[in-house]
Amino acid sequence: MLLIDIKDKELSQEEIEILGHPLISGLILFSRNFYDKAQLAALIKSIRQRVKKPLLITVDQEGGRVQRFREGFTKLPAMQAFQTLAKHTQESTALAQQAGWLMAAEMFALDIDLSFAPVLDLGHHCKAIGDRSFGESPESILPVAEAFIDGMREMGMATTGKHFPGHGHVLADSHLETPFDDRPKEAIFAHDILPFKQLITKGKLSAIMPAHVIYTQCDSQPASGSEYWLKNVLRTQLNFNGVIFSDDLGMKGAGFMGDFVQRSEKAIHAGCDLLLLCNEPEGVVQVLDGLKYQPTKAQTERHISLMKRKNVSWQELEASTRYQHAQQRLTALQNKWLEWKTQHC
The missing domain is CATH 3.30.160 (Double Stranded RNA Binding Domain)
Known part of the structure; x- marks a missing residue:
């Protein structure tokens, strides 16, 4: 688990x-x-x-400020760059697809199964999201996010949409505190949830990671520990059959759910298949000692489905004309993005 x-x-x-x-x-x-x-x-x-x-x-090898491996890897632009700098939709989607493919290829060349991507949150104002978001509206981000996903899927990497049902509206950073989103339920369903809904309908998401955000007009628990969001909405209303990851249960935003064992139990009870617990070695020991749970056959099968499906070496990758071309285009976009940020931020 x-x-x-x-x-x-x-x-x-x-x-x-x-x-x-x-x-x-x-x-x-x-x-x-x-x-x-x-x-x-x-x-x-x-x-x-x-x-x-x-x-x-x-x-987490999204690109932009959330790229764990840099030296020796293609420096990927933040997701906001694709729409902000491209001249038209066709260019932005082509660049996004190249980025998804290249990112997945570089991870597979290292025998890494999965990069948690893409972010499907709307808007750039949230401290936790910022330029990790593709854009402001469901209509604007969907073609670009789908293109990025198509690139990942072409390489054979599973995709993870985050942070369900949308982290973009709140300003607080769930790494540091539990954010509260007080908007009416109708506003969330008419706006933030749409990228997830449409990509689920198209069968483009292998996994989903819920937010450590409490949507006060919908449920009293953070989405990551909410039966309403995970079982009622995600599984039943949206018919999502893939893996549900908890976001990192070591984040301060998860503290609302109790100690580490209680957080794990609530996330499982709410419907999570796999739990992330990072930067808390004592918490890991507590969970291993205190959590009593046997994963179901369906959960085991979902877990196995996330394993990488292709083997590629760095030598093969670097010799590939496609890789060379994608690397050149994305490096140029990254340089333009850094210039744009200097001028506008």
Whole structure:
């Protein structure tokens, strides 16, 4: 059920034992685990060889300020750049598709299964979201977000829409506190939820990550721990059959749900299939000792569905004309984006 982090650039014996625990499904990597490409490849190889079970290895490699691996990788622009800088929709969608494909290809070349992407939140005002959002309205972001998703899917990577039903309206950062969204239910369903709804209908989302936001006019619990949002809306009304990840239960926004065991229990009871718990090693031990749960067959099958489907080497990738072309275009866009930010921010 649990995806955890590791402390450093090498795997310790204690971490090997913890990763082998029956409740651990995988791990998420951060910038602190990365020095250069060779070191990262060696770390992942060590994880695969020394932990005697299949693990889902994940990362946040969205682009912009949320890109854990930089040196030796293509520096991807923030998602806002695609619409802000492109001259027309056709150009923005072409660039977004290249970005999704290239990001997935670089992760697969390192034997990483999944990058948690894309962000489907609307607007740029939220401290936690900002330029991670593709745009302001459902109509404007859908073609670009779908293109990014199509690039990921073409490479064979599962897609994760976040942060359901939409984190963009609140200003507070759920990494630091529990945000409250006081808008009427009708406003959320007519606006924020639409990108998720439309992409679910098209079968484009493999997984969804709910927000640590309390939508006060809908439920008293954060969406990540809400049966209303996950079972009633996501599963029943929207007919979503993929994986539901909790967002990181170590975030301050999850503190509303209690201690780490209580947070995990509430997230599972609400409908989450896999739980993220990061930067809280003592919390991980508490959950492993205190959580009593046996994943269902459906949850196990959903978990397996997220594993990467293609193998590609860096040598093959770098020799590819498509990769070279995409890298050139995205590097140029990133440079333009940095100039734009200097002028407008």
